[in-house]
Amino acid sequence: MIKSQRLDHGFVEEILAEPGGEHLLTCWSCGTCAATCLVRRYEPAFNPRLVLRRAGLGMREAVLSSAEVWQCSACDACYPRCPKQIHISDVMKAIRNIAIREGYERPGAAARVDTESCIACGLCAAACPYEAIHIEEVASNGTGKLAAQVDANLCMGCGICNSVCLSSSISVEGISDQVVSQDIAALRRQPARGALAIVCNWCLHATTDWDVAQNPPPGVRVVNVPCSGRVTPTFLTTALMQGYDAVLVVGCKTDECHYKHGNALEQGRAEVVGSLLDLLGLEPERVQFAWIGALDRGRFPALLDKLAADANALAPVHWGDTPGYRGEVPAYPSAATAPRGEG
Amino acid sequence: MVDAARHPKVEVLAYSEVERVDGYIGNFRVDVTKKPRYVLEDRCNGCGECAQACPIEVPNGFELDIAPRKAIDVPHGQAVPLIYAIDMDNCIHCYKCVSACGKLDAIDFSQEPETLDLDVGSIVVATGFESFDPTVIPEYGYGVYPNVITAMELERLANSAGPTVGRLVRPSDGAAPKSVAMIQCVGSRDARYNEYCSGFCCMYTIKNALLLKQMNHDMDITIFYMDIRTPAKGYEEFYNRAREMGIRFVQGRPSQITEDPVTHNLYIEAEDQALGEVIELEAEVVSLSSAAIPRLDSEALASTLTLSRSPGGFYMEYHPKLRPVDSPTDGVFLAGAVQGPKDIPASVAQGSAAASRAARVLLSDSWEIEPIVARVWADRCVSAQGRKCGVCANACPYGAITVVQGQPAQITQAKCHGCGGCVAECPHDAISQDHFTDAQIVAQLQELLKDKPEEKILAFMCHWCSYGGADNAGTSHFEYPSTSRGIRVMCSARMDQDFILEAFRRGAGMVLVSGCHPQDCHYISGQQVAAKRFDRIPRALERMGINPERFRVEWISAAEGEKYARVITEMDDKLATLDKETLREETAKARPEIARRLKRWATVPGMAEMLEEEEVLA
Numbered sequence: 039m040i041k042s043q044r045l046d047h048g049f050v051e052e053i054l055a056e057p058g059g060e061h062l063l064t065c066w067s068c069g070t071c072a073a074t075c076l077v078r079r080y081e082p083a084f085n086p087r088l089v090l091r092r093a094g095l096g097m098r099e100a101v102l103s104s105a106e107v108w109q110c111s112a113c114d115a116c117y118p119r120c121p122k123q124i125h126i127s128d129v130m131k132a133i134r135n136i137a138i139r140e141g142y143e144r145p146g147a148a149a150r151v152d153t154e155s156c157i158a159c160g161l162c163a164a165a166c167p168y169e170a171i172h173i174e175e176v177a178s179n180g181t182g183k184l185a186a187q188v189d190a191n192l193c194m195g196c197g198i199c200n201s202v203c204l205s206s207s208i209s210v211e212g213i214s215d216q217v218v219s220q221d222i223a224a225l226r227r228q229p230a231r232g233a234l235a236i237v238c239n240w241c242l243h244a245t246t247d248w249d250v251a252q253n254p255p256p257g258v259r260v261v262n263v264p265c266s267g268r269v270t271p272t273f274l275t276t277a278l279m280q281g282y283d284a285v286l287v288v289g290c291k292t293d294e295c296h297y298k299h300g301n302a303l304e305q306g307r308a309e310v311v312g313s314l315l316d317l318l319g320l321e322p323e324r325v326q327f328a329w330i331g332a333l334d335r336g337r338f339p340a341l342l343d344k345l346a347a348d349a350n351a352l353a354p355v356h357w358g359d360t361p362g363y364r365g366e367v368p369a370y371p372s373a374a375t376a377p378r379g380e381g
Numbered sequence: 382m383v384d385a386a387r388h389p390k391v392e393v394l395a396y397s398e399v400e401r402v403d404g405y406i407g408n409f410r411v412d413v414t415k416k417p418r419y420v421l422e423d424r425c426n427g428c429g430e431c432a433q434a435c436p437i438e439v440p441n442g443f444e445l446d447i448a449p450r451k452a453i454d455v456p457h458g459q460a461v462p463l464i465y466a467i468d469m470d471n472c473i474h475c476y477k478c479v480s481a482c483g484k485l486d487a488i489d490f491s492q493e494p495e496t497l498d499l500d501v502g503s504i505v506v507a508t509g510f511e512s513f514d515p516t517v518i519p520e521y522g523y524g525v526y527p528n529v530i531t532a533m534e535l536e537r538l539a540n541s542a543g544p545t546v547g548r549l550v551r552p553s554d555g556a557a558p559k560s561v562a563m564i565q566c567v568g569s570r571d572a573r574y575n576e577y578c579s580g581f582c583c584m585y586t587i588k589n590a591l592l593l594k595q596m597n598h599d600m601d602i603t604i605f606y607m608d609i610r611t612p613a614k615g616y617e618e619f620y621n622r623a624r625e626m627g628i629r630f631v632q633g634r635p636s637q638i639t640e641d642p643v644t645h646n647l648y649i650e651a652e653d654q655a656l657g658e659v660i661e662l663e664a665e666v667v668s669l670s671s672a673a674i675p676r677l678d679s680e681a682l683a684s685t686l687t688l689s690r691s692p693g694g695f696y697m698e699y700h701p702k703l704r705p706v707d708s709p710t711d712g713v714f715l716a717g718a719v720q721g722p723k724d725i726p727a728s729v730a731q732g733s734a735a736a737s738r739a740a741r742v743l744l745s746d747s748w749e750i751e752p753i754v755a756r757v758w759a760d761r762c763v764s765a766q767g768r769k770c771g772v773c774a775n776a777c778p779y780g781a782i783t784v785v786q787g788q789p790a791q792i793t794q795a796k797c798h799g800c801g802g803c804v805a806e807c808p809h810d811a812i813s814q815d816h817f818t819d820a821q822i823v824a825q826l827q828e829l830l831k832d833k834p835e836e837k838i839l840a841f842m843c844h845w846c847s848y849g850g851a852d853n854a855g856t857s858h859f860e861y862p863s864t865s866r867g868i869r870v871m872c873s874a875r876m877d878q879d880f881i882l883e884a885f886r887r888g889a890g891m892v893l894v895s896g897c898h899p900q901d902c903h904y905i906s907g908q909q910v911a912a913k914r915f916d917r918i919p920r921a922l923e924r925m926g927i928n929p930e931r932f933r934v935e936w937i938s939a940a941e942g943e944k945y946a947r948v949i950t951e952m953d954d955k956l957a958t959l960d961k962e963t964l965r966e967e968t969a970k971a972r973p974e975i976a977r978r979l980k981r982w983a984t985v986p987g988m989a990e991m992l993e994e995e996e997v998l999a
Binding site: 066068071073074078085116121122123243244332333334335336337340 | 652
């Protein structure tokens, strides 16, 4: 039971005074944000409306100690739909600032830096959507050197930093280069050709579409990543060299990225990959990109069907014959003889 | 409407536009253009043979374009008067209607627009509202998904006189839907579009739901709402009945609607607040209860009739509680949704009230107005001297002033409400307001700043809002410093820049000008005239060497006693931080310049006596 004696009006005042927290009391609990937000798929307890409601009542302890205030990624999908035009991510940020001042810390894994190999180029700091990374002087082997440092309270674990890192020195647990590559390879281990879809965790809003990602049609394997921005061109070329006939990257529609602008990064890479395929003399449909919005119910299953058909229609790549290719001809798989499409 | 049309003393001018309104209460002159119907009113008997013969079909606006109508038609079956009209934009001049009309010979292709000059005593504005177009809300997919319709479209589809003779069908395939979802507050109670509550949508949605349920008891009906508002008599019972009939109510505002591209069924996602869980509901048809909004032409009509509009765009009443039917222009009355969203009982009540208010004017031989009207001193008005001016006419919110070059400005006193904006704006002091003359106000100012002016806060207050706010501070026993001295005028528009300068010339420590919040101004746009003027003052003061922090502008409503007390307290605190000797030096420095500016006062009637022994006259 919530007892009025334990409600702290000072907490409400504190949030209102914090930049971004001004609109806390404007909320009338219509639930539009809660129904918009996809964080609930991974964190069933997460409900932005209830966070604001508890904060507005002055439930200091319950709000500050909850994991939920840290789970909002500031994608701002709810903001354009909020009938009171409350910037909910700003309110969350205001509450987090109070939490940080009071010594609370974000639970869960943040990006980690291997300071030894970090070359302090600053690409990760520039790419981070949350400005969580700074290049700082750190102690290393008894002397000082410059290296990237992550503020764990700001990191949302999208892995975009890893995708731009030149020396593979920064990574998020569970989605490091190694892990994703292994996932891709592991799916490929059966002696079958087929297609690969690398799908971001957030673009498939409809449950029915998400179910298809979990149980893809025959001939298609799906690997999930937090953000399309995590997908480096290396993943794609490696997948082709491992024998996938076609690869599809699925991310959020422009302006709908869960990590602010990770999809924009990938959209830029899509162009580079296109030229790369051209250089290698490979067909453009070998690597496809698709951007799906929250309203695009039913588009994803159709995309996978098309991908499977495309992969089926494409002949295996003969790496020795590709004009731009200067590397070793991969031994695996013996593409021409491998059976097709048993997913 | 039929009764009205039959009444011997009522003339209905349908299919006509009001072009111009001149005059004042009891003596309006209205120019009306009667558009040509190309059908003679005295011959057409409404039989409809012409429409049957007409080969041209165009979208039917009354049926929200769901059904066709002919190029010669009546707006709808119950139209009054029941006279056909030709839509010349679509007519192909085949003259089949002429043959169909036969002996009646009612069709006349040579008809021209007709202009009527009417003399009327009072005017009732009852032009209604429009429905919000939900196309602009991307997440609801109206206009994208065929089966998302508006409540008005549902209304026509469920109406036995409608295009489907009362059978609700899915626009995508014409099938009868087994499930319908209705979404409330579409475009209303939404800071993105309209913040107000549209008022009657809850009731019509419940009505539509009951209607559908009665047609097909097995229909699955869900209403998504934020709050159900059923405040009038019998409404709550109606709502109860809907609940008992098995209509599902979900408290939660849908975040989005998506469509299955194959079945065209719709999926509504909303958080069920009672459960704190997100539900995804599949429905075959979704009806959006879209907001009532002001008519698109309401701004044009407002300028024709000198009406003002509330923040939502509906016409503003003279007083929200005490004069809800009167407009700010005497003799013009509001009825129905022009004044704000209303359901039928409320519209009928307001219509009856407006009619009796209008009749009051017609039954009177004379009309009393406030004795605080503005007057022009013809000899001081530069327009009379042939110069181009008209500042007063621009400042008048009522269109009461006419300026013709070569003649002094003319004020129609019956239209003047006594805000005093023209008086303060006139650069030549050629206008005065009865009971609020420059001399009277300066006399008050002189008296209030007699002793130790540098310790005083001189507060100008408007009669309707900030004076009420100060009064409220008093009656509510809010404490504030005793250093303030108030001067009441009718509107902040009357607060002449000269008064503010004169107060500083006399050494006032602080000057406050306060009036209504912009949307609350009692004189339509008086506050705006004032605000524009006040914006220029800090720089003017600075140039004269007066610290602009000694001048403050605040908009304080009659309910904001707390704010009034706070503003005075803050000003007093500020004044306490200012060195008195510096204040006196600032005054001494600015005096000659201000005196030079106010020199024209010497010739203003009544002013000379007041300014004896003053350097203004020197």
